[in-house]
Amino acid sequence: MRVDLTQSTAPPSGLHSGKGFRWALLALACGFVLAGYTTLALLRPGDPALWSGFCLWLLCAAGGAFLLELKLPARDPYLYPAVMLLSGWGLLAIERLAPAFAERQAIWLVPAMASMLLAAIFPQALRWLRGYRYVLLTLALALLLATIAVGTNPSGFEAAPRLWLGLGGIYFQPAEAMKVILVAFFASYLAEQSATMRALLGKARAGMNLSPRLLGPILLMWLLALLILLWQRDLGTAMLIFIVFMLLLYVASGDWRIIAAAVMLVLLAAFAAYFLFDLVQLRVDIWVDPWADADGRAYQIVQSLMAFAAGGIFGSGLGMGAPGYIPVAHSDFIFAAIAEEWGLLGIITLVSCYGLLAWRGFAIALQRAGSAFGQLLAVGLTLMLVAQALMIMAGVLKLLPLTGLTLPFISYGGSSLLVSFFMVGILLRLSASER
Amino acid sequence: MPFAREIRRLLAASLAAFALIGIAAAYWAVSGASTLLLREDNPRVVEAQRRIERGRIFDRNGILLADSVAADGAFTRNYAHPASYSAVGYFSLRYGSSGTEAAFDAALSGEREIATISDYLRAHTLRPPQVGADIRLSLDAAVQEALVAAMGALPGAGLVMDATSGALLALASQPTFNPNTLDEDWARLAADAGEPFFHRALQGNYQLGGAAYLLLLAQAIDSGFDLSQQFAGASAAVDLGGGTTVACIQEAPSDQLTLPQAFIAGCPAPFLLYWQQNLAGTQAHIKAEFDFEQPLSLAGFPAPEALAAPASDAVDAGQLALRNALGQGALRTTPLQLMTVLSAIAADGSAAAPNILAAQRPPAAESWLAHAPPTGRARMFSPAVAEALRHQLSASWSALSGRAAPEAAIGATLYRSQAGDALQTWLLGFIRWHDGSRAIAFLLLQEARVGAAALITQSQPVFDALLALPG
Numbered sequence: 001m002r003v004d005l006t007q008s009t010a011p012p013s014g015l016h017s018g019k020g021f022r023w024a025l026l027a028l029a030c031g032f033v034l035a036g037y038t039t040l041a042l043l044r045p046g047d048p049a050l051w052s053g054f055c056l057w058l059l060c061a062a063g064g065a066f067l068l069e070l071k072l073p074a075r076d077p078y079l080y081p082a083v084m085l086l087s088g089w090g091l092l093a094i095e096r097l098a099p100a101f102a103e104r105q106a107i108w109l110v111p112a113m114a115s116m117l118l119a120a121i122f123p124q125a126l127r128w129l130r131g132y133r134y135v136l137l138t139l140a141l142a143l144l145l146a147t148i149a150v151g152t153n154p155s156g157f158e159a160a161p162r163l164w165l166g167l168g169g170i171y172f173q174p175a176e177a178m179k180v181i182l183v184a185f186f187a188s189y190l191a192e193q194s195a196t197m198r199a200l201l202g203k204a205r206a207g208m209n210l211s212p213r214l215l216g217p218i219l220l221m222w223l224l225a226l227l228i229l230l231w232q233r234d235l236g237t238a239m240l241i242f243i244v245f246m247l248l249l250y251v252a253s254g255d256w257r258i259i260a261a262a263v264m265l266v267l268l269a270a271f272a273a274y275f276l277f278d279l280v281q282l283r284v285d286i287w288v289d290p291w292a293d294a295d296g297r298a299y300q301i302v303q304s305l306m307a308f309a310a311g312g313i314f315g316s317g318l319g320m321g322a323p324g325y326i327p328v329a330h331s332d333f334i335f336a337a338i339a340e341e342w343g344l345l346g347i348i349t350l351v352s353c354y355g356l357l358a359w360r361g362f363a364i365a366l367q368r369a370g371s372a373f374g375q376l377l378a379v380g381l382t383l384m385l386v387a388q389a390l391m392i393m394a395g396v397l398k399l400l401p402l403t404g405l406t407l408p409f410i411s412y413g414g415s416s417l418l419v420s421f422f423m424v425g426i427l428l429r430l431s432a433s434e435r
Numbered sequence: 436m437p438f439a440r441e442i443r444r445l446l447a448a449s450l451a452a453f454a455l456i457g458i459a460a461a462y463w464a465v466s467g468a469s470t471l472l473l474r475e476d477n478p479r480v481v482e483a484q485r486r487i488e489r490g491r492i493f494d495r496n497g498i499l500l501a502d503s504v505a506a507d508g509a510f511t512r513n514y515a516h517p518a519s520y521s522a523v524g525y526f527s528l529r530y531g532s533s534g535t536e537a538a539f540d541a542a543l544s545g546e547r548e549i550a551t552i553s554d555y556l557r558a559h560t561l562r563p564p565q566v567g568a569d570i571r572l573s574l575d576a577a578v579q580e581a582l583v584a585a586m587g588a589l590p591g592a593g594l595v596m597d598a599t600s601g602a603l604l605a606l607a608s609q610p611t612f613n614p615n616t617l618d619e620d621w622a623r624l625a626a627d628a629g630e631p632f633f634h635r636a637l638q639g640n641y642q643l644g645g646a647a648y649l650l651l652l653a654q655a656i657d658s659g660f661d662l663s664q665q666f667a668g669a670s671a672a673v674d675l676g677g678g679t680t681v682a683c684i685q686e687a688p689s690d691q692l693t694l695p696q697a698f699i700a701g702c703p704a705p706f707l708l709y710w711q712q713n714l715a716g717t718q719a720h721i722k723a724e725f726d727f728e729q730p731l732s733l734a735g736f737p738a739p740e741a742l743a744a745p746a747s748d749a750v751d752a753g754q755l756a757l758r759n760a761l762g763q764g765a766l767r768t769t770p771l772q773l774m775t776v777l778s779a780i781a782a783d784g785s786a787a788a789p790n791i792l793a794a795q796r797p798p799a800a801e802s803w804l805a806h807a808p809p810t811g812r813a814r815m816f817s818p819a820v821a822e823a824l825r826h827q828l829s830a831s832w833s834a835l836s837g838r839a840a841p842e843a844a845i846g847a848t849l850y851r852s853q854a855g856d857a858l859q860t861w862l863l864g865f866i867r868w869h870d871g872s873r874a875i876a877f878l879l880l881q882e883a884r885v886g887a888a889a890l891i892t893q894s895q896p897v898f899d900a901l902l903a904l905p906g
């Protein structure tokens with residue numbers, strides 16, 4: 001029996017689309033985060049400051065929900081509670097792992113929430129993304145290039161990639177903004193070209209060669225990704241952008257050979273990068289055999305796997321594990337830290353939240369049948385969030401080499417949080433406009 | 436609907452990828468967990484052990500020997516009784532455990548058996564703090580102190596055993612270590628030529644030496660040999676070849692001695708003559724009855740060193756046979772093994788298996804659960820032979836100490852063993868209450884040439900402590 005998950009995307013009425021249901025889901029998320037903070041407060045009785053993060057998060061969650069109810073009542077009911085649960089969980093985990101960073105993350109939540117509300121409430125955001133796509137792309141590329149000249153790294157390590165722009169102690173990663181601008185650009189470009197592409201591909205199947213009009217953008221993007229990789233040594237972002245673009249191209253063209261070509265190009269790029277960059281070589285080597293240098297270069301991934309083992313099915317309990325042994329656990333490896341204290345059950349819950357995000361994102365794309373741009377934009381944004389989550393989770397679990405990406409909504413990182421919320425804002429806007 | 440097919444495929448692929456993530460997480464959290472959790476380089480193992488409140492260790496009278504002290508949510512081990520260091524051993528997060536700490540680690544660390552689903556859920560969801568059971572040893576702190584004082588600063592071993600039950604009342608090895616400062620001292624201790632981590636009483640492997648006289652005397656009594664027969668040239672030293680000679684421990688009263696007289700003076704020549712007259716039987720008797728080639732070990736403690744024969748220093752077959760007869764050849768023993776022989780003499784000819792654990796008290800429990808000692812006794816002598824040997828040992832004690840036992844029979848003998856440059860002086864003794872209600876065996880080994888008078892003087896406080904034991 002074939003089950004079509006997308007058919008249940010827009011129940012017209014009843015409990016699952018009602019206001020009460022939406023508030024109930026949000027209350028569940030609040031309850032979960034509150035329980036976590038209460039546990040932390042019991043473990044750290046002399047630290048009332050930890051509640052400030054929760055209060056800020058709660059204020060954002062409630063304020064956002066009120067505004068959305070007011071301005072966007074017909075939105076998807078699951079997306080907002082899901083991302084609020086993830087962001088609250090992330091804040092809680094950062095508070096547990098690195099309290100000094102939790103306050104900054106909580107402060108970043110405010111502009112992140114504002115960006116989401118702007119994108120969700122004001123329809124102009126969508127129009128600007130499409131109408132000013134070249135301006136935005138140029139601006140994003142300029143910022144990206146600026147990192148080469150005046151880029152910095154908040155960690156202060158000389159050898160670390162300089163992917164941030166800093167001003168007055170606030171750091172922003174232009175590559176994060178690049179993600180959403182590129183997706184909007186691709187969606188816009190492909191929405192206009194999709195009919196032509198499908199026609200060309202039809203002829204190609206009949207024996208004609210693939211047109212440069214089809215191959216051109218692919219090669220251009222591949223080169224752009226390689227350039228980012230070359231300049232910034234930001235393997236993860238380059239790979240992510242390339243994968244999302246290829247999948248968008250597949251959706252627009254309807255030809256699976258695009259995916260085959262993408263896989264070949266990714267392998268080719270990875271092969272070349274292995275010999276060109278020490279960082280890539282290191283990540284591949286410790287992926288193949290981390291145990292050979294478990295106390296040295298592979299220490300982080302080995303400790304990550306040990307955290308999964310220590311957590312077992314039920315986890316050691318919040319504050320009772322030893323995730324501090326994972327270097328920088330609050331950032332790239334927060335997934336492993338959660339595995340240690342919430343166990344496999346926590347991981348399944350977390351992965352289910354991302355699965356829910358994927359389901360709702362693609363469902364919104366299907367709902368937007370009337371607009372190719374809206375559909376492709378929803379697919380692109382969903383893919384960007386989902387692929388990023390999959391790549392970092394797979395890296396932490398030794399399924400793929402590490403990519404240095406953050407886990408959306410969970411990991412510490414203001415730029416990532418802000419852009420991820422903005423993407424969700426657009427998805428909420430798209431989900432509501434059809435209805 | 437445009438793109439619908441492709442979007443549905445992407446959705447399916449995404450959900451499949453998340454499922455794969457779940458499966459991989461399940462693998463590391465469940466299937467692969469045991470391997471990772473046991474890796475030596477897993478810091479969580481140490482972290483978990485720091486949080487275990489190990490049980491306390493007491494002597495038989497409730498005197499504290501070791502406990503756990505809480506600090507910052509973790510526990511450190513504290514050893515309260517210096518004389519018991521070598522018996523209690525150590526527990527270190529860095530270097531593992533030894534001695535009693537290692538032998539009863541499962542009980543002390545509160546290892547939980549997971550037999551049911553309920554046990555599993557309790558252990559993995561509630562994760563209650565791991566608290567170990569208290570244990571009470573058969574050691575007696577006062578006897579232990581007397582034994583360690585008697586050993587002085589010389590390398591050696593000491594054992595005191597209740598001959599009726601096999602319970603060890605004292606157990607010591609010298610040199611030893613301070614388990615309270617083990618981590619700081621480890622490098623120095625590991626490099627120490629005196630091998631402080633080597634437990635001489637349990638792992639030592641020594642020449643049988645003059646203990647052979649005792650066994651030959653037992654064989655003579657058992658076979659009905661005329662103990663009044665005198666041997667000429669009894670006070671002469673015996674040349675064992677290779678520059679090794681053995682002589683009387685004490686000045687012989689005459690040049691003609693019976694076997695009992697030779698035993699008191701520790702003179703080898705009469706025993707050699709006796710052995711030459713009863714060659715085959717004597718050699719077989721020692722090996723078969725006392726099982727020196729496969730010495731026993733204390734359950735849970737390190738096994739003795741392999742009892743390899745000492746390197747021969749170019750002696751011929753005849754001289755080697757002489758050496759074997761006088762306990763200076765291939766026959767070797769451990770102090771614990773010899774202790775069982777002595778305890779068989781102190782009792783009625785049979786020996787109980789040595790043991791050290793008296794009772795356990797589970798966490799939060801009020802009462803102690805007595806530990807059942809091993810059952811069965813190894814018969815080594817007939818009761819009559821044992822009694823005859825006790826008489827010989829008592830006579831020897833009187834001769835050595837010039838004292839008589841008031842309320843209990845005391846016996847002791849003193850001899851030496853030698854292999855190459857290594858020389859040991861032994862004292863084997865016993866106390867047996869006249870009504871037979873209690874018998875205690877005592878062994879003191881010094882890895883040096885110690886005079887008879889000095890050793891008797893040194894060991895006197897141990898006899899006094901044993902006599903002061905409650906009935």
